[in-house]
Amino acid sequence: MKHPEYQLISHHLCPYVQRAVIVLQEQEIPFKRRNIDLANKPEWFLKLSPLGKVPLLLVDDDTVLFESAVIAEYLNEVSNGKMLAKDALLKARQRAWVEFASSSIVNIGQIYNAPDDETFNAAYESLGDKWKTLEANLATGKWFGGNDFSLVDAAFAPVFRYFDVIEPLTGIDFFKDVRKVRRWRANLATRPSVRNAVANDYEQRLIGFLANRDSTVGNLARAVAVAA
Ligand SMILES: N[C@@H](CCC(=O)N[C@@H](CS)C(=O)NCC(=O)O)C(=O)O
Incomplete structure (x- = not known):
């Protein structure tokens, strides 16, 4: 399956980031991970993130997704969908x-x-x-x-x-x-x-x-x- 380029803006410890990473790996979706320092948030991150929180999923460098549950569902939906019930x-x-x-x-x-x-x-x-x-x-x-x-x-x-x-x-x-x-x-x-x-x-x-x-x-x- 051909996917867009994904970059996951992350933090080393964040449990919400881990959710997204687990789904990316379960679905074998290639991605790059970029960890940031949440105690010193970079300017570019604050511009991209509506809530100033990680994770963010950058899709093809131009679309930003936020909220881990939404990111996880999206990733599941654009792959084989097996991680959620159909019903x-x-x-x-x-x-x-x-x-x-x-x-x-x-x-x-x-x-x-x-x-x-x-x-x-x-x-x-x-x-x-x-x-x-x-x-x-x-x-x-x-x-x-x-x-x-x-x-x-x-x-x-x-x-x-x-x-x-x-x-x-x-x-x-x-x-x-x-x-x-x-x-x-x-x-x-x-x-x-x-x-x-x-x-x-x-x-x-x-x-x-x-x-x-x-x-x-x-x-x-x-x-x-x-x-x-
Ligand atoms: N509801 C959000 C929660 C994300 C969240 O709380 N992330 C924390 C790190 S684990 C964060 O970025 N905190 C930075 C801040 O609140 O300033 C999600 O599910 O993505």
Whole structure:
């Protein structure tokens, strides 16, 4: 299939960027990735990005797409379409679970920004409630909906990846009560498109990012960063 030239404006850690990268790789679509510093956004980026956020997908250097869920759907649609159901109702449900993944990312931010135990515990509870909802809605099979890897899987893989760093830092098992979600997370971690959505230094970079937070998780990350 002949595709336009795609450039994905990205950031090393961004979970929304990872969604798009996973879809590009699943669909074997050639693209270039350009990471930017979000703490010091380039002028050209601010001109292109309506919300000042990554990811952006530049299509043939002249059209800009923003919003990861939209980018992911577009990429799926211009390839074989296999990552979303054909049936309107099933597809609507998949879109809703992609949105659920985005709201889980908000909870994760609350966890790593929590300044004290009370705030941390409240965020931990909220995220735990999300995991229980997922547990109740996971199909039988390797992926969220069963045997087909979908945009829902692409949206959750970057969510779970945070815990590869946050669990060792805090010593907390965030998935202890959700056996099926735990298995799904492990399956996602083996998928080549998921593994290759970040660079080898992802974990180091995430520790560095967390170490800049004035929070409980930030304190733990600083201790690790200093020891390294
Ligand atoms: N709803 C957006 C969220 C994207 C987003 O929040 N990106 C973050 C990085 S992970 C960003 O660019 N933040 C920069 C800022 O808010 O200034 C999407 O799905 O694409």
